[in-house]
Amino acid sequence: MPAPADPPPALCVEELGVRYGSLQALDSVSWTVSDGEILGIIGPNGAGKSSSFAAVTNSVRRSGTVSLYGSTVDGVATHRLARRGLRRTFQQNSFYSGLSVLDNAAAAFTVVDGVRLAGSLCTPWREVSRRRRHRASARALLAEFGIGAKYQQMYPDDIPYGLQRCLSIVLAFGAGARVLLVDEPAAGVGGQDMQNLAELLGELRGRGLAVVLIEHHMDLVMEVVDRLVVLDRGQRIAYGEPEEVQRDPAVLEAYLGRVA
Numbered sequence: 001m002p003a004p005a006d007p008p009p010a011l012c013v014e015e016l017g018v019r020y021g022s023l024q025a026l027d028s029v030s031w032t033v034s035d036g037e038i039l040g041i042i043g044p045n046g047a048g049k050s051s052s053f054a055a056v057t058n059s060v061r062r063s064g065t066v067s068l069y070g071s072t073v074d075g076v077a078t079h080r081l082a083r084r085g086l087r088r089t090f091q092q093n094s095f096y097s098g099l100s101v102l103d104n105a106a107a108a109f110t111v112v113d114g115v116r117l118a119g120s121l122c123t124p125w126r127e128v129s130r131r132r133r134h135r136a137s138a139r140a141l142l143a144e145f146g147i148g149a150k151y152q153q154m155y156p157d158d159i160p161y162g163l164q165r166c167l168s169i170v171l172a173f174g175a176g177a178r179v180l181l182v183d184e185p186a187a188g189v190g191g192q193d194m195q196n197l198a199e200l201l202g203e204l205r206g207r208g209l210a211v212v213l214i215e216h217h218m219d220l221v222m223e224v225v226d227r228l229v230v231l232d233r234g235q236r237i238a239y240g241e242p243e244e245v246q247r248d249p250a251v252l253e254a255y256l257g258r259v260a
């Protein structure tokens, strides 16, 4: 009997290209990430890291093919990809700033469950119990990730910045991410906050998420990633295990050498 085929990777990116006018921001870049794995994308400023996320989520015009769990998602709208579990966080936090941390988290569960306008009008009591359920799930999610009652009642902008960065990731998880693209979570954080981020990303990997991490802080990258893609001027110049990539002369020249 033939051996069963390996399952497809969570996300498979093939020959991704992005062009802004005359600038080739990304040129035929390929990589994969699997469930329970963290893939890092690094590279100097302007290398094409954020464009990679924009391309994968179909928020810019791009060439190449992207497959989610074996199904091509070329041309699928960004919000539909999110509903299918491909979600991203941004360099800037994007909370509902007029809602408490708890209500932001409850909104994530509403996203998963869907908004039911007809239900709200015709069976409002069901809607009330649905909202109560979402708040209970939100409270449990936040508590599970160490965001206690004290912070849950506050506005996101009023909680410590390091916690805001973790909250973005927790909300994306709560909203149903199976493949999570995390864009520079450690920008502006340090010390214990950086360690908390590393633990959070490791926790999500342990829960089977496929995580793609763009990050400039090399200590965080080297602590958490399983594999690395290195970009420079839109080209993939290295791809592999962190230790191997770290020794690659092209990487030392293009990126690590400039950091040291």
Ligand SMILES: Nc1ncnc2c1ncn2[C@@H]1O[C@H](COP(=O)(O)OP(=O)(O)OP(=O)(O)O)[C@@H](O)[C@H]1O
Residues within 6 Å of the ligand: 020, 023, 025, 043, 044, 045, 046, 047, 048, 049, 050, 051, 052
């Ligand atoms: N919307 C845009 N229009 C035109 N050029 C853009 C646009 N977005 C990015 N670029 C350019 O494309 C190139 C790649 O940008 P990108 O933001 O993907 O790089 P990056 O690796 O994420 O950089 P950084 O580390 O500074 O965030 C850069 O030269 C950038 O100036």
